[in-house]
Amino acid sequence: MSLSLRHRPRRLRTRAAVRDLVREHLVTPSDLVQPLFVQAGEGPDEAIASMPGQARLSEPRLVEEAARAWAAGVRAVALFPRIDDALKTEDGREAWNPEGLIPRIVRRLHAEVPGLAVIGDVALDPYSSLGQDGIVVDGEIANDLTVEGLVRQARCQAEAGVDVVAPSDMMDGRVGAIRDALDADGHTDTLILAYSAKYASAFYGPFRDALDSAPRGGGDKRTYQMDPGNGDEALHEVGLDLDEGADIVMVKPGLPYLDVLWRLKEAYGRPMAVYQVSGEYAMLEAAGRNGWIDRDACIRETLLSFKRAGADLILTYHATEAAERLLTRW
């Protein structure tokens, strides 16, 4: 028996060639940003137990991995420093040391991997003896005092030559303050990628292992990162950051917040980034390494979901591998 159907959507799915022709979204290497962890010195890679496949890299190894990402077609790396405990203080002042680890490595990357866009993280947690993104006064993260520190850090990174500063701290007013300071210094072309809708998420656990940056008192990250129950508030946060001069705005984490990403792209139509964070990476790797899921296909599918939801760029620990070998088959 045959139904008399005018519409048979399956016609578009019958052959691979047709599926390829009508596919609405794809991920390409140039959509991807590789986050990298770096520590001072020339030692061997230090594995991160909760992020199998990722490591804390020495300075020369960081340059190698950045060059590998660039060669694979990845256009940017995001740098996260693991700072020696001896350099951590309550005000995180190592964050604006012009001879510090990040300025040093940025200068090296520009010399050795020209063309690659370098994204500097602006937040104090890697430098804070309390593991907080800001400066603590009387047991609370003091917003305005922290913004002064973040401005110093952003100026220091711009001076060293980062292409993009990326405030990941969630203090109020930091984007405008950073834009004003960079412009006053003549860094009018340094972009700001704002972590605008950054949620207080349990999915950051492995990242804090990587940097030894878990909070050790001084307050609660929920007093600055967003509540996972809120969607409308993301519209407000992004609106403010765009008004203050953000060039690209970000949602973080990724998969649990695809709805937020979609709403923001619909509402603003501006360049949007998403961060597939360490806990998401850990889940994919754990299930994949156990043989419980088809790891490569699941990674591809998650990356595609970000594009479909409206992301223009995706920060993912799988960036280089995806660019090298995962994006060839859909």
Ligand code: PBG
């Ligand atoms: C902090 C920062 C965090 C991440 C990036 N920047 C963690 C936090 O807010 O505690 C998490 C990234 C990841 O989990 O992959 N400035």
